[in-house]
Amino acid sequence: MLPEIGLLALILALILALLQGVLPLLGAARGDQALMAVGRSAAWGQFVFLFIAYLILTHAFLTHDFSVAYVASHSNLALPLKYQLSAVWGGHEGSLLLWALMLGFWSVMVSIFSRSLPADVLARVLGVMGLVAVGFIGFMVFTSSPFERLIPAPLDGRDLNPMLQDPGLIFHPPTLYMGYVGFVVPFAFAIAALLGGRLDAAWARWSRPWTAVAWAFLTLGIGLGSWWAYYELGWGGWWFWDPVENASLMPWLTGTALLHSLAVTEKRGTFKNWTVMLAILTFSLTLLGAFLVRSGVLTSVHAFAVDPSRGSYLLGYMAVVVGISLSLFAWRGPKVGLGGSFGMFSRETGLLLNNVILVVACAAVLLGTIYPLVLDALGLGKISVGPPYFESVFLPLMLPLMLLLGFGPTVRWKQDDPLQVLRRLRLILAFSLVVGMLWPLAVGSWSLLAAMGTFLGLWIMATIVHDVFVRLRQTPPVPEHDEAKSPRVRRLGLGYVGMQLAHFGMALMVVGITFVIGYDQERDVHLRIGETITVAGYDFRLEGISRVQGPNYVADRGEVTVFDGERQLPTLYPEKRYYPSQEMPMTQASLNRGIFRDLYVSLGEPLPDGSWIARVYYKPYMNWVWLGCLLMTFGGLIAAADRRYRLKTAQASVAHPDPAVLANAKPSGTG
Amino acid sequence: MRLRFVWPLLAFVVLVALLWVGLSLNPREIPSPLIGQPAPAFSLPELHDPEKQVSHTDLLGEPVLLNVFASWCVSCRHEHGVLVELDKYGIPIYGLNYRDTRDDALRYLRAAGEDPYTAIAFDERGLVGIDWGVYATPETFLLDSQGIIRYKHIGPISPQIARDTIIPLYHQLLAEEVPSS
Numbered sequence: 083m084l085p086e087i088g089l090l091a092l093i094l095a096l097i098l099a100l101l102q103g104v105l106p107l108l109g110a111a112r113g114d115q116a117l118m119a120v121g122r123s124a125a126w127g128q129f130v131f132l133f134i135a136y137l138i139l140t141h142a143f144l145t146h147d148f149s150v151a152y153v154a155s156h157s158n159l160a161l162p163l164k165y166q167l168s169a170v171w172g173g174h175e176g177s178l179l180l181w182a183l184m185l186g187f188w189s190v191m192v193s194i195f196s197r198s199l200p201a202d203v204l205a206r207v208l209g210v211m212g213l214v215a216v217g218f219i220g221f222m223v224f225t226s227s228p229f230e231r232l233i234p235a236p237l238d239g240r241d242l243n244p245m246l247q248d249p250g251l252i253f254h255p256p257t258l259y260m261g262y263v264g265f266v267v268p269f270a271f272a273i274a275a276l277l278g279g280r281l282d283a284a285w286a287r288w289s290r291p292w293t294a295v296a297w298a299f300l301t302l303g304i305g306l307g308s309w310w311a312y313y314e315l316g317w318g319g320w321w322f323w324d325p326v327e328n329a330s331l332m333p334w335l336t337g338t339a340l341l342h343s344l345a346v347t348e349k350r351g352t353f354k355n356w357t358v359m360l361a362i363l364t365f366s367l368t369l370l371g372a373f374l375v376r377s378g379v380l381t382s383v384h385a386f387a388v389d390p391s392r393g394s395y396l397l398g399y400m401a402v403v404v405g406i407s408l409s410l411f412a413w414r415g416p417k418v419g420l421g422g423s424f425g426m427f428s429r430e431t432g433l434l435l436n437n438v439i440l441v442v443a444c445a446a447v448l449l450g451t452i453y454p455l456v457l458d459a460l461g462l463g464k465i466s467v468g469p470p471y472f473e474s475v476f477l478p479l480m481l482p483l484m485l486l487l488g489f490g491p492t493v494r495w496k497q498d499d500p501l502q503v504l505r506r507l508r509l510i511l512a513f514s515l516v517v518g519m520l521w522p523l524a525v526g527s528w529s530l531l532a533a534m535g536t537f538l539g540l541w542i543m544a545t546i547v548h549d550v551f552v553r554l555r556q557t558p559p560v561p562e563h564d565e566a567k568s569p570r571v572r573r574l575g576l577g578y579v580g581m582q583l584a585h586f587g588m589a590l591m592v593v594g595i596t597f598v599i600g601y602d603q604e605r606d607v608h609l610r611i612g613e614t615i616t617v618a619g620y621d622f623r624l625e626g627i628s629r630v631q632g633p634n635y636v637a638d639r640g641e642v643t644v645f646d647g648e649r650q651l652p653t654l655y656p657e658k659r660y661y662p663s664q665e666m667p668m669t670q671a672s673l674n675r676g677i678f679r680d681l682y683v684s685l686g687e688p689l690p691d692g693s694w695i696a697r698v699y700y701k702p703y704m705n706w707v708w709l710g711c712l713l714m715t716f717g718g719l720i721a722a723a724d725r726r727y728r729l730k731t732a733q734a735s736v737a738h739p740d741p742a743v744l745a746n747a748k749p750s751g752t753g
Numbered sequence: 754m755r756l757r758f759v760w761p762l763l764a765f766v767v768l769v770a771l772l773w774v775g776l777s778l779n780p781r782e783i784p785s786p787l788i789g790q791p792a793p794a795f796s797l798p799e800l801h802d803p804e805k806q807v808s809h810t811d812l813l814g815e816p817v818l819l820n821v822f823a824s825w826c827v828s829c830r831h832e833h834g835v836l837v838e839l840d841k842y843g844i845p846i847y848g849l850n851y852r853d854t855r856d857d858a859l860r861y862l863r864a865a866g867e868d869p870y871t872a873i874a875f876d877e878r879g880l881v882g883i884d885w886g887v888y889a890t891p892e893t894f895l896l897d898s899q900g901i902i903r904y905k906h907i908g909p910i911s912p913q914i915a916r917d918t919i920i921p922l923y924h925q926l927l928a929e930e931v932p933s934s
Contacts (some may be wrong), residue, residue: 377776412762460771
């Protein structure tokens with residue numbers, strides 16, 4: 083009975099989404115306050131019903147209701163509780179429910195935090211979000227209901243894919259979806275602006291915090307996915323240029339471009355059309371991602387069960403949503419003014435370059451991802467595009483971008499003097515060049531690529547430190563009693579702090595990626611009990627193998643002691659797990675993580691002579707990549723919390739009281 | 754309406770059209786251009802006995818399986834038992850030991866226990882594998898008595914695939930053989 087109520091809740095949510103999508107837009111067009119006000123209540127209602135459906139599905143998992151087909155294929159009696167809870171989004175239908183739930187959540191958030199918006203803007207934004215929700219909830223109701231019955235019910239379920247039975251899965255999809263879905267907000271703002279004909283600085287300011295939050299979640303989601311793949315798949319890799327990873331990277335790239343382009347639109351009133359285009363593009367890429375993952379047009383380790391009707395639905399939906407948006411852009415775009423002009427060497431130029439590089443990078447990734455599909459569709463044969471392509475196009479684009487990242491935030495808006503900037507930064511440039519060239523020697527043999535990577539990483543870090551100091555010195559003196567209440571860093575503005583934190587994270591990531599790509603060591607070995615192998619100066623000894631019984635698996639657990647010379651490091655316990663319910667072996671790697679290196683052992687198969695196949699990795703600076711990701715996430719969230727986004731709209735277009743922004747007129751300004 | 758505002762829409766329409774066509778295709782189905790073609794010619798040393806040669810002519814005369822394997826390939830271990838059963842069932846199986854060393858391959862076979870292969874061609878550098886379009890081990894080809902490739906399976910052979918696909922096809926090929934001879 084409950085699952086039927088769940089389906090009913092979905093249908094009600096669909097109807098409410100339809101109301102949310104149609105009435106407020108109609109109201110905004112006619113200037114009818116009552117119709118416009120429907121948006122908020124419909125958004126709340128839609129969210130409540132989606133939440134009810136979500137709770138019912140969770141309940142079905144907790145009570146092992148295998149008469150629900152989705153539960154039967156993604157759970158079983160022995161599945162531990164935490165994975166029963168996360169299995170709710172472990173498959174296509176459930177993850178779609180999570181997606182829709184988050185979309186509803188964002189609608190509700192907009193209705194809460196955007197109370198100060200003009201009524202017609204809010205109505206249009208909620209209307210667009212409602213229409214988007216109609217597509218997703220309809221997709222669930224018409225092709226992918228998670229409440230489908232399986233009669234007669236099996237006695238036990240098929241179990242959750244063992245690869246997904248990991249804490250990584252608990253957090254990766256929800257954060258990733260929060261990011262994906264979050265980009266619907268800037269999209270809705272852009273469409274609302276096109277509809278209403280109001281593309282001004284205020285519009286950009288309303289969009290910025292939402293974009294920053296969505297971007298932060300997407301960053302964290304991608305990072306978590308990578309972190310999970312790194313230790314769960316046992317290959318020691320963390321990015322595979324798999325179509326589904328690319329599907330998340332593409333909106334991240336354009337989303338990053340959007341974040342920067344919005345800054346220009348807000349501060350200088352220019353780049354408006356471009357910003358609108360990026361907002362549409364980013365959201366379209368999240369839809370494209372959903373299509374690629376859920377339609378089975380591409381082969382990927384992540385792909386969900388394939389069903390052609392789902393593919394056609396999603397493609398049709400994408401064609402309608404993106405087609406209408408781009409038509410609207412083609413119709414309304416030319417009417418938007420151009421905004422302020424700027425000189426050749428200015429902050430605007432830097433951000434324009436940033437945008438061009440990011441969009442080109444996204445286009446390159448898109449090309450590589452769909453190239454096999456395009457060739458196949460044109461009947462030109464089957465091929466696959468692998469990491470060498472992506473690496474060779476990505477690297478030459480990222481190097482100039484990173485160089486630019488150091489300069490950008492220190493250059494003035496409108497017009498700056500290149501010689502002066504160079505003079506300001508020459509010591510930093512020299513410092514990062516010298517130290518960057520030497521740093522790789524601390525890890526291994528010198529290579530130009532590694533030296534460039536460390537130079538760029540240091541260059542970014544050093545310019546950030548320099549800029550922060552310069553600004554702290556420039557903030558106008560504040561009376562003594564005020565000092566305690568607002569520390570100096572606070573007065574830089576959260577927007578600025580968030581930006582520099584995210585940039586610093588990027589720098590850490592650059593250094594981490596440089597070292598882990600350039601200097602990781604990997605050995606495939608046959609180890610006998612008691613045998614020692616040396617990798618990168620560390621001795622690994624296989625002490626023994628024991629049989630371990632897990633809740634729903636049996637495992638061979640190796641005990642590997644690790645010595646750094648004389649010093650003993652924590653013992654590693656890699657496992658080879660076997661999940662009887664799915665007849666599937668799984669590798670559970672064991673890691674010793676450190677600031678400057680990870681040691682990583684994954685256990686392979688036993689050999690008849692009593693030895694074991696094992697893979698031993700030395701991964702220098704791996705944690706810098708994850709730390710960089712975290713800093714970027716926090717940076718995005720902090721920037722979104724900047725108080726000027728919470729100011730009333732009435733004050734929005736007047737000059738700003740924030741001292742850090744007053745300092746804008748001086749050498750540098752906030753991004 | 755200026756043109757530069759329209760081209761994103763046009764690009765998108767092209768993309769959707771391509772995706773629409775792509776939707777009707779199955780990316781997992783990798784059609785081997787070799788199906789229906791004679792087996793590519795090769796002549797390689799035998800794995801156990803380097804003095805002997807194994808060549809495509811050895812595959813003629815009756816339906817046979819050609820299995821591409823390597824000692825470094827984990828899923829080859831998983832299908833090994835199925836190959837042993839198919840051998841016991843009476844299907845001749847030839848091996849193509851792909852990108853391997855002789856020592857590793859022999860150790861692998863000893864470790865696996867029974868050796869299901871009638872003969873094993875030792876393709877140390879993987880050059881013959883290129884002719885056969887091998888892109889991931891294990892791969893298995895079913896050839897008819899004329900040496901024409903009739904079926905190809907990529908990935909380990911599960912007991913189901915052996916039972917539901919390979920054995921019926923093998924019998925079909927055997928039956929085809931009777932009228933022609």
